[in-house]
Amino acid sequence: MIKNEALRLGFDFVGVSKAGFLEEEAPRLEQFLLNNMQGEMHYLENHFDKRLDPRLLVDGAKSVVSLLLNYFPVEQQNSDAPKISKYAYGKDYHTVIKEKLKCLLAYINDTIGEVNGRAFVDSAPVLDKAWAAKSGLGWIGKNSNLLNKSMGSFFFVAELIIDLELDYDAPVQEYCGTCTRCIDACPTDAIVAPYVVDGSKCISYFTIELRDAIPTEMKGRFEDWAFGCDICQDVCPWNRFAKPHKEQEFVPKDERLLKINRSDWEDITEEVFKELFANSPIKRTGFKGLKRNLEFLRSSS
Numbered sequence: 001m002i003k004n005e006a007l008r009l010g011f012d013f014v015g016v017s018k019a020g021f022l023e024e025e026a027p028r029l030e031q032f033l034l035n036n037m038q039g040e041m042h043y044l045e046n047h048f049d050k051r052l053d054p055r056l057l058v059d060g061a062k063s064v065v066s067l068l069l070n071y072f073p074v075e076q077q078n079s080d081a082p083k084i085s086k087y088a089y090g091k092d093y094h095t096v097i098k099e100k101l102k103c104l105l106a107y108i109n110d111t112i113g114e115v116n117g118r119a120f121v122d123s124a125p126v127l128d129k130a131w132a133a134k135s136g137l138g139w140i141g142k143n144s145n146l147l148n149k150s151m152g153s154f155f156f157v158a159e160l161i162i163d164l165e166l167d168y169d170a171p172v173q174e175y176c177g178t179c180t181r182c183i184d185a186c187p188t189d190a191i192v193a194p195y196v197v198d199g200s201k202c203i204s205y206f207t208i209e210l211r212d213a214i215p216t217e218m219k220g221r222f223e224d225w226a227f228g229c230d231i232c233q234d235v236c237p238w239n240r241f242a243k244p245h246k247e248q249e250f251v252p253k254d255e256r257l258l259k260i261n262r263s264d265w266e267d268i269t270e271e272v273f274k275e276l277f278a279n280s281p282i283k284r285t286g287f288k289g290l291k292r293n294l295e296f297l298r299s300s301s
Contacts, residue, residue, distance in 0.1 A: 002166070005107045006067055009100045010073035010247060013068040013148065015135025015169040019061040019161060021053045025130050033200075039200030041209050047125035050257055054126065058118050060163035065104075066128070066135040068146075069097060074244040075249070085204070085228025086154060088281040089257065090131065090250035095279065097158045099120045105160060112288035117162030128157040136169035142194040143182035143232035149175060152239035175238070187221045193231065203229035207288040207293045208285050214292070226265070226293045227282055242251045253279070265296055 006014040029051060038044040055061045071087045073230055087093065101119035108115050120126045129146045133139055138148040144151045149172070174192075183191045190201035199205050203225050206214050252258055254276050264284065268276075273287045282290065 001111065002065065002104070002108060006065075007106055009103055010069065011067045011100065012070045012151065013137050015066050015132065016138045016166045017064050017066065017131060017134040017136075018168050019054045019058075019064050022127060025127055026052050030126075032196075035198070037198040037200055039205055039209070040211065041199060041205070044199075048187065048200055049163065051125040054131075054161045056123070056162060057120075057126070058116060058161045060116060061161050062165045063162050063168070063226060064131045064135065065160040065162065066103075066130065066132040066137055066294070067097075067158045067160075067168075068137055068148065068155040069093075069100075069158070069245065069247065070151060070155055070245040071247070071250050072242040072245055075258055077258050078261055081223050082226035082262065082265050082294060083230075084226060084282065085230050087156070087254050090247075091253070091279045092281050092283070093156045093250075093293070094121050094281075096249045097156055098246065100129055101160060104192065105162075108160075108162065108164070113166065115162050115164050117160050117164075118237060119158070119160055121158045122156070126161075131159055132157050134171055136172050136180075139172060139174040139176070140195060141174075141238075142176050142180065143186075143191055143195040145233060145236075146193060146238070147175070147238050149238070150241060152242040153236060154223055154239065154242050155231050179237060181237065183237045185231050185235040187223050187231065189220060191301060203231070208289075211289075214296045222297060222300065224297060226297060227285060245279060266298065268294075 003014045033045055050056045054064055066179060073086050073089050097120055098217060105117055122128065129140055132146050134274060138146045141147040146157060147153050187201055188201045192198045203222055206218060207225060207227050237244050255275055270287045277283055
């Protein structure tokens, strides 16, 4: 019933796991932080216990309902342009998904009775990919992304944590095998070992999260990425099964976005930035941040 409603709301996959302590993830998270792989993302150091146990986020939590929403685009950028990650083409996914989750939670309350729960979309201390894997929606690949056998990895991951006991799904096996394409393709060597990504070396970190100057040793290694990076996903064999999304909100509102060329990007004004990215994830880096990234790419060429 809940799964059918989630699919009706536009989610592509939904799975359920029992809320509890993530024993396997605890030492991994601890090691990640001890090795300073979070870089300047200090928020990852907060709420260590809550990240590992959803029962600390929702009183009496019994189930984690994990949901995937495809964002693979119908049309991609002009090839003569600095690259932006595919997830940032349309409206900010936080807004889009939160609205769907609110509707799903309301449906649960209307049909089952009053349920205590919270919706989470990538902005709270929840290890969303770990929960999606426990819910049988895929496995964690060597690039640390969730891989789904039928559609790859171009998904947003979200969850409802609720105090309702449900039927739980089982994890699926891993299908990465001996493949190392994501590791081999990463130009900044951010995938330091299979399944271990040093966030402080990732192009997405440098172009979005880092507020300071981009380290000069990274010059010539960004492969033209100005916001985010899709390299480890683009080379993944499982993404040959990626299908264009059906979410109208993820289509660029301004048709110029996919058509503008390199010189248009480099000459972008703050006014044009605000027009193009009014409700976009690209607002996160801000006009100054985007200009810094573009200048870094220009000085690297």
